[in-house]
Amino acid sequence: MSQCAAIIAAAGSGERFGAGFPKALISLGNKTLLEHALGALLPVASEIVITAPAGYEDQIRALVGNEITVVTGGSTRSESVRLGIAALTSNCEFVLVHDAARALAPTHLAQSVLAALLAGDVAVIPGLDLVDTVKNVDADGFVISTPDRSRLRRVQTPQGFNLEVLKAAHATAADATDDGVLVEALGKKVRIIPGTERAIKITTPSDLSFALSLLGDTSQFRTGVGVDAHAFGQGRDLWLAGLNWPNETGVEGHSDGDVAAHAICDALFAATDLGDLGSNFGTDRPEYKDATGATLLQETFTRITQAGYSISNVTVQIIGNRPKIGPRRGEAIEALSKCLGGTDVAVLATTTDGMGMTGEGKGIAAIASVLVTRQG
Numbered sequence: 001m002s003q004c005a006a007i008i009a010a011a012g013s014g015e016r017f018g019a020g021f022p023k024a025l026i027s028l029g030n031k032t033l034l035e036h037a038l039g040a041l042l043p044v045a046s047e048i049v050i051t052a053p054a055g056y057e058d059q060i061r062a063l064v065g066n067e068i069t070v071v072t073g074g075s076t077r078s079e080s081v082r083l084g085i086a087a088l089t090s091n092c093e094f095v096l097v098h099d100a101a102r103a104l105a106p107t108h109l110a111q112s113v114l115a116a117l118l119a120g121d122v123a124v125i126p127g128l129d130l131v132d133t134v135k136n137v138d139a140d141g142f143v144i145s146t147p148d149r150s151r152l153r154r155v156q157t158p159q160g161f162n163l164e165v166l167k168a169a170h171a172t173a174a175d176a177t178d179d180g181v182l183v184e185a186l187g188k189k190v191r192i193i194p195g196t197e198r199a200i201k202i203t204t205p206s207d208l209s210f211a212l213s214l215l216g217d218t219s220q221f222r223t224g225v226g227v228d229a230h231a232f233g234q235g236r237d238l239w240l241a242g243l244n245w246p247n248e249t250g251v252e253g254h255s256d257g258d259v260a261a262h263a264i265c266d267a268l269f270a271a272t273d274l275g276d277l278g279s280n281f282g283t284d285r286p287e288y289k290d291a292t293g294a295t296l297l298q299e300t301f302t303r304i305t306q307a308g309y310s311i312s313n314v315t316v317q318i319i320g321n322r323p324k325i326g327p328r329r330g331e332a333i334e335a336l337s338k339c340l341g342g343t344d345v346a347v348l349a350t351t352t353d354g355m356g357m358t359g360e361g362k363g364i365a366a367i368a369s370v371l372v373t374r375q376g
Helices: 033-041 057-064 077-087 107-118 163-170 179-185 205-214 259-272 277-281 293-306 326-339
Strands: 004-009 047-052 069-072 094-099 123-129 143-145 153-155 159-162 191-194 219-231 238-240 243-245 309-319 345-350 363-375
Touching (some): 004 107, 033 057, 033 094, 033 107, 047 057, 077 179, 094 107, 107 123, 107 159, 107 191, 123 179, 159 179, 205 309, 219 259, 259 277, 259 293, 259 309, 259 363, 293 326, 326 345
Parallel strands (some): 004 047, 309 345
Antiparallel strands (some): 123 159, 238 243
């Protein structure tokens, strides 16, 4: 009997990351998240099954090779794990369940989980102590109680189980955020062993930047600056910083004329050497006529992410007499950040004291600066 198999849950859409393709295929250095996660388990598991997003099975098979089984995942994490269990062919006693998003979880963590299983535990989960005080709150945000954080843990993967116990836990067809919850429901004891900060779950661009820092000092930091300006024009709504501004005069342009979004796009293309706004979304591209700034930002984010870059931060300064940005600054930050997968965004505003096109009230402009990171 082989000792241990492994299932890598990689079927997530990556919607929170906002890359426009599965998160497991995002680059971290010169490898994808999935390749990093797989590499950590290869020395430990005799059989590995990867649950893939529908439509990406062949791409992942080409990435990982013929020795790894790739199956289509489900609509939830629990369903994907059940499909992974069903695809196991070896007569193994134990199974590790790992999230591809925890790409930097080291091999020694998987080895520690397996060692605890071999010592007699039926369920083993790595976890970290909490450093922040935790509050239990009601639906209105008022504190109900303060749990003792010394008895709480932040759990990670890979999680290890006796295979028959895990099968029984999943036989209920229940959903859970991790497999340990399902095993707990069987009344089985689940052991927590020390985890590691390297097993961070990569969910947002800032998580990716932190993960890059953990890989060493080979990161390439690049900056970009972008500028955009549009004249006011009658008969159009004003879109600015991803928001519609009622009762304000709109601007002329091929798309919606969102100068803040366009300036950020240009800055990102400049930093990543992927052209500029015109070469990517210009007037020779009719599919982008009247496109919203949010659409162009999301497409830009997808393109630079596919090229192996992550965004550290974005700053955009809007230049014009109107609209007044201050009252809606928070909304603007949220809208722009959402288009960029949760990236930290700063939104500023200024005037030119009556000078030039913007000072004379003839239009509006924006200038953006970005810092991006690429590994290797």
